[in-house]
Amino acid sequence: MSSTMSRRAMLRGAASLIGALGATALLSACGSSTPAAKPAETKPAEAAKPAAPAAQPAATTAPAKPAEAAKPAEAAKPAAAAPAVSKKIGGELRLHLRTGPEEDTMKAVLPKFTEDTGINVKVETFPTDEYFVKVSTLMAGGTAGDVMWSIYRNTPRWANNKVIADLDELVANDKFDLSQYYPSGIDAAKYQGKLYALPFKLHPGPTALYYNANMVKDAGVTMPDKQFASWEDLIKTAKTLTKDGRWGFQINLTPNTTNTLQSVNMYLRSWGTDIYSEDGKKSQLNDPKAKEAISFIYKLMHEDKVAVTAKDFTASGEDLMIAGRVAMLQASSSTKSITTKLAGKFEVKNLLMPNGPGGTYGTQAITDQIVMNAKTQNKPAAWELVKLLCGKDVGIRLGGGTGGIASGTTGGRIDVVNDPAIMANPLHPVFLDLLKNAVAPRLPANLREEEVATAFHQTLTPVFLGERKPDDAFFTELHTAVQRVLDQPIA
Amino acid sequence: MSTSSSALAAQPARRGSSPLTRRRAIEGYLYISPFLLGFLIFTAYPLVMSFYLSFTNYNIISDPVWAGLENYRRAFFEDDLFWSSLGRTGKYALWVVPLGIVCSLLAAMLLNQGLPGTTIFRTIFFLPSITPIIASVLIWLWILQPSIGVMNYLLSLVGIPGPAWVQSTAWAMPSLVLLSLWNTAGGSRMIVFLAGLQGVPQELYEAAHIDGASAWQRFWHVTIPMISPTIFFNLVISVIGALSVFSVAYIGTQGGPAYATYFYVYHLYVSAFQYSLMGYASALAWVFLLIVLFLTVLQFNLQSRWVFYAGDEKSGGKDNG
Numbered sequence: 107m108s109s110t111m112s113r114r115a116m117l118r119g120a121a122s123l124i125g126a127l128g129a130t131a132l133l134s135a136c137g138s139s140t141p142a143a144k145p146a147e148t149k150p151a152e153a154a155k156p157a158a159p160a161a162q163p164a165a166t167t168a169p170a171k172p173a174e175a176a177k178p179a180e181a182a183k184p185a186a187a188a189p190a191v192s193k194k195i196g197g198e199l200r201l202h203l204r205t206g207p208e209e210d211t212m213k214a215v216l217p218k219f220t221e222d223t224g225i226n227v228k229v230e231t232f233p234t235d236e237y238f239v240k241v242s243t244l245m246a247g248g249t250a251g252d253v254m255w256s257i258y259r260n261t262p263r264w265a266n267n268k269v270i271a272d273l274d275e276l277v278a279n280d281k282f283d284l285s286q287y288y289p290s291g292i293d294a295a296k297y298q299g300k301l302y303a304l305p306f307k308l309h310p311g312p313t314a315l316y317y318n319a320n321m322v323k324d325a326g327v328t329m330p331d332k333q334f335a336s337w338e339d340l341i342k343t344a345k346t347l348t349k350d351g352r353w354g355f356q357i358n359l360t361p362n363t364t365n366t367l368q369s370v371n372m373y374l375r376s377w378g379t380d381i382y383s384e385d386g387k388k389s390q391l392n393d394p395k396a397k398e399a400i401s402f403i404y405k406l407m408h409e410d411k412v413a414v415t416a417k418d419f420t421a422s423g424e425d426l427m428i429a430g431r432v433a434m435l436q437a438s439s440s441t442k443s444i445t446t447k448l449a450g451k452f453e454v455k456n457l458l459m460p461n462g463p464g465g466t467y468g469t470q471a472i473t474d475q476i477v478m479n480a481k482t483q484n485k486p487a488a489w490e491l492v493k494l495l496c497g498k499d500v501g502i503r504l505g506g507g508t509g510g511i512a513s514g515t516t517g518g519r520i521d522v523v524n525d526p527a528i529m530a531n532p533l534h535p536v537f538l539d540l541l542k543n544a545v546a547p548r549l550p551a552n553l554r555e556e557e558v559a560t561a562f563h564q565t566l567t568p569v570f571l572g573e574r575k576p577d578d579a580f581f582t583e584l585h586t587a588v589q590r591v592l593d594q595p596i597a
Numbered sequence: 598m599s600t601s602s603s604a605l606a607a608q609p610a611r612r613g614s615s616p617l618t619r620r621r622a623i624e625g626y627l628y629i630s631p632f633l634l635g636f637l638i639f640t641a642y643p644l645v646m647s648f649y650l651s652f653t654n655y656n657i658i659s660d661p662v663w664a665g666l667e668n669y670r671r672a673f674f675e676d677d678l679f680w681s682s683l684g685r686t687g688k689y690a691l692w693v694v695p696l697g698i699v700c701s702l703l704a705a706m707l708l709n710q711g712l713p714g715t716t717i718f719r720t721i722f723f724l725p726s727i728t729p730i731i732a733s734v735l736i737w738l739w740i741l742q743p744s745i746g747v748m749n750y751l752l753s754l755v756g757i758p759g760p761a762w763v764q765s766t767a768w769a770m771p772s773l774v775l776l777s778l779w780n781t782a783g784g785s786r787m788i789v790f791l792a793g794l795q796g797v798p799q800e801l802y803e804a805a806h807i808d809g810a811s812a813w814q815r816f817w818h819v820t821i822p823m824i825s826p827t828i829f830f831n832l833v834i835s836v837i838g839a840l841s842v843f844s845v846a847y848i849g850t851q852g853g854p855a856y857a858t859y860f861y862v863y864h865l866y867v868s869a870f871q872y873s874l875m876g877y878a879s880a881l882a883w884v885f886l887l888i889v890l891f892l893t894v895l896q897f898n899l900q901s902r903w904v905f906y907a908g909d910e911k912s913g914g915k916d917n918g
Contacts, residue, residue, distance in 0.1 A: 239870050245658045263873075267659045361851060416854065417743045417764045556871050560852075567854040573766055590677075597656060597873065 196224035197484040199491055200251035202241055205231040208255070211503045219494050225487045245269050252482040253491045256303060258294040258473045258547065259364070259555045263597060265297040266553060271478040272300045276489045287496075290471030291518040293546040303475035304496035305518025307504055309439040310540035311372050311470040312358035312459075315340075316441055316533070317434040318427065319453040321347065325433075332536075333458040333467075337402075340434075340460050344412035347433035354412040356432040357403060358423045359570065363563040364556070365423075369436075370566070371470060371547070373399040376462025381562070381588070386551035389588040392581055399462070400569070400584075401576045408572045416570035427454075438472070442505075442514025442533040456533050458540065471544035473518055502527055505534075552596045561587040651879035661876065668880035679881070681856065682864040683888075685770070689860065690839035692774045697835055698828065700782035705790035719791075726784025734848040737776045738763065763850050769857040773845045781838075786831050793827030794820070822905040829904045833896055837889055861885060 203209055209231045216227050230251060232240045238260060244250040256264065264270045277284065284292050284301075291305035315334075322329055325347055334340040344354030358369040371381050377399040379390055390396055406413040414426060424444050426432040430452070435441070436459060444454055459467045476495045482488045494500060501517015505528050514533070516522050523541055528534055550558055565587045568574035626633070651668055653661035672679045704722050708715050725733065740747045741762035749759030760768040797820060805815045821828075843862040846852055852859035852867070865885065869878035 242657045242873060263656075264658065267656065269658050361853070363851070417761045419764075554872065560867065560871075564853055564856050564859070568766055571761070571764065571766070571854060573855075 194222075194224040195484075195487045195490060197487045198226045198228065199253060199482075199484060199487055201227050201229050201491065202237075202244075202251040202254040203229060203231050204234045204237055204255055206234070208504065211500060214503060215494065215500055219491070223487070223490055225484075225490060227491060248481070250479050250481075252479050252484065252488045253495070254477050254479065255306065256475045256477045258471075258475060259549060261295065261303050261475055261477060262297040262549060263553045264477065265300070265302040266596065269480055270302050271480045271482070271485070271488075272302060273304070273478065273489075273492070274301050276485070277301065280489070282493070286519050286521065288471065288518055288520060288523075288541055288544065290544045290546045291473050294471050294473045295475055303477045304492055305473045306476045306496055307474040307501075307515045308518030308541065308544070309472050309515045310537065310544040311468070311472055312369050312423075312436050312438045313372060313467050313469050313540050314437060314439070314441070314456045314536055315434055315459050316427065316437055316444065316454055316456045318430070318432075319455045321352075321430070321433045321452070329455070330457060334460040337460050337462070341406070341410050341412060344406075344434060345410065348412050352431045352433065353414050353426070354432075355406065355434045356414040356423065356426060356436065357406065358436045358438070359414075359416070360419050360421060360423055362421075363559040366563040366566065367555070367559040368470065368472065368547075370400065370403065370562070372459075372468040373403060373462065375468030375470065375545075376459075376464055376466060377402075377468075378462070378464025378466075380548055381558075382548045382550060382592075384548065386549055387592060389585050389592060391585040391588055395464070397576070397581050400566070400581075404569050404576050407570065415572060416567055419570075439505075439515045439534075439537050442531055444514075445533070454533065456536050458536055466543075467540075469540055469544040470547040471541075472547065474515075498522055498525070550592055552592060552594055554591050554594060554597045557591045557594070557597075558588055561591050647879040647882060650876050651883050653876045654874075655876040655879075656873045657875055658873070664876065668877045669884070671877065672880055672884060678856075678859065678864050682859050682861040685856075685859060686840055686842060686861040689770060689774065689842055690836060692771075693777050693839045693842075694832070694835045696774070696778055697781055697786065697839075698831055700778055701784075701786040701831065702790050702828075704783050704787045705794055708787075708791055709794045722783030722787060724783070725780050728780070730780070730844045731848055733780055734776065734845055737772075737779070738849055741772055763858075764854060766855045766857045769850055769854060773842075773849065773858055776845055776849070777839075777842070786835065789827055789831060790824065793824040797823040823907070825904045826906060829896070829900050833893060836892055836896070840885075840889055840892075 201212070203212065209229060212227075212229050216229070220226055237255070241250060241254060250269070254270075256270075261270070265272075276282070287305050288308060291308045292301070295301055295303040295305060317329060327343055327346055329343070330339075334343070340355070347354035358372075359366055367381065374380055374390075374396050377395040379393045379395040379399070381390060381396075382388065383390055391400075403413075407415045414432060418426070420426060423435065423437055424441055424447070427435045428444065428447055428451075448454065461467050476492050478485070478488045478492055496517065496519070498517070498519055498521055501519050501522035502525050505514060505516025505522065514531070516528055522528065523538065549555055562584070565584045569576050569580065574580055650661055652663065652665060654664045654667070655661035708719050708722070741749075743749060743759065743761040743764055746759075746762070748762070752759040762772045763769050801819045801823065802815055805819050810818065841862055842860050843866060846858045846860050846863045847866065850858045852863050861881075862885070865878050865881040868874045868881060
């Protein structure tokens with residue numbers, strides 16, 4: 107018998123090996139991923155010795171100023187109901203967040219959290235545009251993380267499908283004080299009366315008016331201290347500032363569909379109405395107030411000709427202001443970070459938007475939230491992480507606007523919004539009243555807000571472009587388009 | 598002995614019965630197992646699952662719930678966007694397919710002239726087709742920007758006020774047609790045409806020339822029939838590609854403005870990945886498959902009327918040799 111291998115035998119062996127490897131890979135891939143490892147200890151009642159007096163549980167950690175070491179004597183007063191000892195719970199958690207400044211904030215706070223609690227957190231981030239698709243896919247595969255970022259319009263869908271945990275029992279057992287948060291933020295985190303999230307970030311919608319102070323000064327315009335007395339005054343100022351190829355005013359509208367929904371609804375609320383009825387089952391776009399509000403937007407763009415039209419919408423509402431093509435911009439709290447992008451090009455200040463005929467400026471409590479996977483294997487650890495993410499320290503860091511694309515939107519806690527570090531930003535104080543008065547947004551009863559947003563945006567676009575006037579036929583079409591979605595069964 | 602061997606020889610061989618035959622069959626399957634596994638896992642299984650899901654309500658995060666023909670009923674009788682997106686896609690295909698074939702053929706004919714620099718021009722024509730679609734769309738969005746874009750600037754130099762292009766309900770579709778033509782006219786379709794043109798026997802042109810045929814007559818009566826199989830191939834591929842239009846709308850216009858570029862596959866994508874209506878999207882996918890299949894079969898059935906295969910008596914292509 108020959109001691110050398112024939113070509114046929116070699117090929118046969120190689121094919122067998124490849125087939126075996128492929129079958130092994132297939133079997134491995136089909137196996138379910140290991141859920142979050144169970145901790146060695148799961149007794150949250152045990153209080154480990156604190157490492158230092160300043161080592162507090164996440165919810166009560168004093169704001170860590172990067173330039174200073176935390177001194178126990180200077181630590182901010184902890185929230186009354188928070189436990190005063192650190193808990194070595196241990197275990198491993200997976201956290202899903204969006205890529206960007208929120209991810210960067212985690213890198214700053216998680217080491218101390220791990221040191222205090224013994225909980226190792228693996229952060230997995232996804233770009234905003236793909237976030238919900240990826241997390242939903244992970245949920246479908248049973249491999250979603252323990253704690254996740256969410257947003258007010260998505261949390262009810264997850265709650266309805268029972269993929270996230272009801273937090274009421276955890277809050278009660280921990281005697282966690284929800285009054286630390288703005289009531290509108292807590293309302294927005296509830297679904298069918300149960301709490302499914304804590305507010306991570308909160309802003310009142312596009313209810314602030316930012317302006318290019320240099321441009322305004324050059325035009326000889328005097329801006330009010332706090333708020334224009336009326337929309338007519340704003341329009342008059344905008345007309346003065348609309349010249350030399352720039353616009354006086356920009357409504358917070360972009361090609362993004364959900365952004366259109368939020369921004370236009372601000373006007374509807376200013377006029378005393380809303381897109382949806384209170385039960386979320388009916389469109390109110392045939393309401394005379396809704397028609398007036400939308401017609402007013404058309405007037406700003408195509409009759410007064412002071413507002414940017416859809417022809418020139420950009421992906422980010424701030425782009426035109428940064429380029430010096432817009433004097434006044436209606437925007438929300440995230441635009442507080444515009445100064446970092448301007449790098450001293452010009453000065454920006456802000457005011458409240460004027461009240462509409464409804465006597466208000468149409469706030470909506472737009473919340474980013476943190477939720478817990480209903481299937482997490484380590485609920486106590488996950489709860490500690492939720493509290494950290496929605497705690498004061500993280501809330502202040504999020505609102506820091508430290509540069510790059512850092513968002514100016516703060517955490518949803520009252521003590522965060524009033525913190526001296528946040529108040530030091532001159533663009534921030536205008537949001538104190540806005541947040542205090544913010545009202546939770548309504549959602550469609552069938553949880554199809556994305557579909558409503560698309561129908562709404564696409565139908566409105568010809569009006570924004572000036573190709574169509576907002577007449578009765580248009581409003582019938584708009585109302586029908588939205589109502590058709592609302593009539594669908596629950597998603 | 599000779600009787601038994603001849604008796605054995607007279608018996609017909611039973612296929613697959615001998616150990617050697619079985620072993621060879623197993624070896625064959627082992628050799629193709631990598632492809633087979635991949636096909637089963639990544640093509641066949643998803644295909645079967647999507648068919649099943651098309652009869653369910655499935656939002657990804659919960660288990661599918663059987664819904665029978667509800668998704669198909671909704672598509673055909675309730676969803677306005679189903680018919681409107683289908684119509685829009687058909688309209689897009691009616692523009693892109695003939696224009697694309699004509700442009701590709703023209704480019705191939707230019708390259709077939711054998712002029713100096715042909716290789717360089719062939720590369721230049723081919724470059725857009727290998728440019729990533731995201732880059733192409735973003736560049737064209739800048740070019741077609743109504744206020745500060747290059748296109749409207751150039752038009753303004755000759756006194757023409759440019760339209761709002763992708764920001765206009767009337768011009769958004771033509772803008773995407775233009776973009777698609779730029780991207781595909783000089784691509785593989787042109788290369789296929791070039792190969793077809795180079796396969797036309799020169800004797801036919803010489804014979805036609807001797808008979809006094811003009812350039813147009815030579816083109817119409819010699820070139821076109823001789824490259825008709827190539828045209829047919831490109832037609833089938835182009836129709837499938839045009840009906841599957843998605844990237845340009847997804848990146849460039851998000852289906853807008855006012856649904857002007859809201860194509861069928863975009864509607865399918867949005868239903869699946871934005872609204873999490875996987876069951877409904879699966880039904881849309883199967884309807885789309887049937888439509889494309891029908892059109893492809895139709896084209897194959899009609900080809901005998903106009904496609905000429907050299908040497909095929911049915912098409913009258915008799916060998917003159």
